[in-house]
Amino acid sequence: MHYPTPIAKLIESYMRLPGIGAKTAARLAFFTLDMREDDVNDFAKSLISVKRDLHYCEVCGNITEEPTCEICQDQTRDKSVVLVVEETKDVMSLEKMREYKGQYHVLHGVLSPMDGTGPDDINIASLISRLHDDQIKEVIIATNATTEGEATAMYLSRLIKPAGIKVTRLAHGLSVGSDIEYADEITLLKAVEGRREL
């Protein structure tokens, strides 16, 4: 016996999600079958709404329902600092610390010659045009500490510094609460390089 078509199709859809294999997808599909009809309809509506109602902020590339995002619209935030991240979810993570009050810029990717991603494929042009605005004094680069992230940081730094704008990079080192014993060599190296006088 095969799965009835609607279940088979739903399993296929669940399997497109990251980290969900055939068994989990089947479990989720059967769970869906037993869910309240309202909840399933809400689920379907939110899926459609996420693709239909959200787009990238004209200024910073963050996701928003409006032409510009909540952060760019917020007049109480510092307009002189821009923090550059790879993905929208990085903005959410950084906002959780409730400390940073500047602007953001979302690249939606990193430079990766291996995957054929060049400067024109990610959201760099709009960052450069933002910098023509006199207000911006510092660009903090918060791409991830991967080869691609580091290369992107380097590239941006060379592009921005000549304009006389301060370019900084987030500190890399030991996580708070972590054991030196379990830290990898590169993190340790970064921690030693970035040591500070007490």
Added chain:
Amino acid sequence: MHYPTPIAKLIESYMRLPGIGAKTAARLAFFTLDMREDDVNDFAKSLISVKRDLHYCEVCGNITEEPTCEICQDQTRDKSVVLVVEETKDVMSLEKMREYKGQYHVLHGVLSPMDGTGPDDINIASLISRLHDDQIKEVIIATNATTEGEATAMYLSRLIKPAGIKVTRLAHGLSVGSDIEYADEITLLKAVEGRREL
């Protein structure tokens, strides 16, 4: 900054699925944002279709798009044996062994006085009415080996035996390929009780 409403709603929907917490739900929601529009629409359609197009087979309670399911319709299958399971997905698991060629009956639950589930709350009445049919010679009870599953098996056996129908229960014992060292006491006890002469 809060998540934009469409993302927040989608995260909420993903969190209703079993085994998916806040962090995974957020990851899935952002992944959805980057999915192809067609795939997301298909996903939404399958969700709705699963609730709208599938219902329980009139005869056995299995899920189907037709009034009766593929297995009940199949004239080549043995009509004299009925295998009773708790959930639809158990039918799929048993069909995978490609050996059993009889009928099924899905209870959609087990007797559970603790949760207030009595004989009228699960699909027992239609099982009894099927037994009035002269064809059925054996009922194999394949409820799970939990307290509720065992109690349900007992209850069904007492209900069915007086009608002169053979009632059997799936064997419990060591899994094939498992180590005695790691087996729990109850499984071992069942394995000893159910020992067979060589």
